[in-house]
Amino acid sequence: MSEEIKDVLTEIGYKLRDCGKEYRAKPLYRESDNPNVLCIKKSNGVWFDFKTNKFGNLEELVQITLKLKDINEAKDFIKNKFNFTTTKVEKEKIKSQQIFSKENLNQIIPDYKYWNRRGVNSDTLKLLESGVMTDGKMKNRYVFPIFDKMNRLIGAAGRDVTNFSSIKWKLIGEKSLWVYPFKNNNQFIREKKSVFLVESIGDMLALWEAGIKNTLVLFGLTASSKIKQVLMYLSLENIYISLNNDENQTGAGNKAAQKIRRDLLNYFDEEQLHIHLPSSNDFGCMKTSEILEWKKQIKT
Numbered sequence: 001m002s003e004e005i006k007d008v009l010t011e012i013g014y015k016l017r018d019c020g021k022e023y024r025a026k027p028l029y030r031e032s033d034n035p036n037v038l039c040i041k042k043s044n045g046v047w048f049d050f051k052t053n054k055f056g057n058l059e060e061l062v063q064i065t066l067k068l069k070d071i072n073e074a075k076d077f078i079k080n081k082f083n084f085t086t087t088k089v090e091k092e093k094i095k096s097q098q099i100f101s102k103e104n105l106n107q108i109i110p111d112y113k114y115w116n117r118r119g120v121n122s123d124t125l126k127l128l129e130s131g132v133m134t135d136g137k138m139k140n141r142y143v144f145p146i147f148d149k150m151n152r153l154i155g156a157a158g159r160d161v162t163n164f165s166s167i168k169w170k171l172i173g174e175k176s177l178w179v180y181p182f183k184n185n186n187q188f189i190r191e192k193k194s195v196f197l198v199e200s201i202g203d204m205l206a207l208w209e210a211g212i213k214n215t216l217v218l219f220g221l222t223a224s225s226k227i228k229q230v231l232m233y234l235s236l237e238n239i240y241i242s243l244n245n246d247e248n249q250t251g252a253g254n255k256a257a258q259k260i261r262r263d264l265l266n267y268f269d270e271e272q273l274h275i276h277l278p279s280s281n282d283f284g285c286m287k288t289s290e291i292l293e294w295k296k297q298i299k300t
Helices: 002-011 058-066 071-082 102-107 113-117 122-127 182-192 201-209 225-234 252-264 288-296
Strands: 022-025 038-041 047-049 054-056 131-133 141-147 153-160 169-173 194-198 215-217 238-241 273-275
Antiparallel strands (some): 038 047, 141 153
C-alpha cells in the first residue's frame, strides 16, 4: 500500500520527504512554503495539516489538491490509475464554539472539601481553577472551567456535591471541541510522548494524584475529531485507551475502548495503540497505590 500511496501523491505533484512511517510535504492545495506541514501516513494515506488542523483520507487530499468538484472524481482518479481503494475516515459535523464570559468564574469559590475527601490535593484543584459555583446554572456544583488554546472560556463541567440532583455531572458548552486539561498538562504529554484517554474528570484526577499527568478526558465513550486532531499533532509514541472497566456490569466501557481503538487505527499504527483499563470499575474507585501497581503492568 505504501508504494501505491507514494505513486498517487507523486502523480498529483507532491515532493515527498520520507519520515519513517509517514511522508511530509508542502500542502499544494493552499499557499505555504513549509515542506513539513503536511503529514501523510504511508500505511493508509490518512493526512493531517498541522497548520490548519484539517485531516482526511487520500481521496479527499486528491480532491482538494486537484480542485475536483466531487469526491467521486477523486475516487475514480485513484481507482482507474492505480486500482485500489482508500481508508474511510469518519468526521463529525462542524460545530460552532461558544465563548463564555470569564466573569462567570467570579462565582466560583475555592471550596475543595468534596475532592479533598476523595484524595485529591488542593494544589491540583487550584491549578485547574476549579471550585464550587455559588450562582447560576451550575449553582452548588463543583465546577471545572474548560479553556481553549487561546485561554478563552468555552465550557464547564460541574459535579453535583449536594447529593440532591439526579444528574451527577452537568456540562455546559460544546464538549466535542474540548481538549481537557490540555492547557495544564500539554508539557507532560509532550515529555512522555504518550497519553491516557479516560472517561471523566474524576478518572483524570485520580491518575494525577498517582503522578500520571499525561491524560486527556473524553467526557464519554468516544474520541472526538478535536481529540484526534490533537493526538495527531503531538506525534505520540503510545496512546492508552483507559475507559471504565465495566466487564461485570454493562460492558459499556470495554466495548467503547475497542471501538475507539478501531477508529484510531485510521490515524495511528497498531503498535501505538493500547487498551489498558483500570483494575477496578474506574480510577476513582482505586487507591493511589493500586493505580501505581496498575501502571507497572503497562506493556508498550
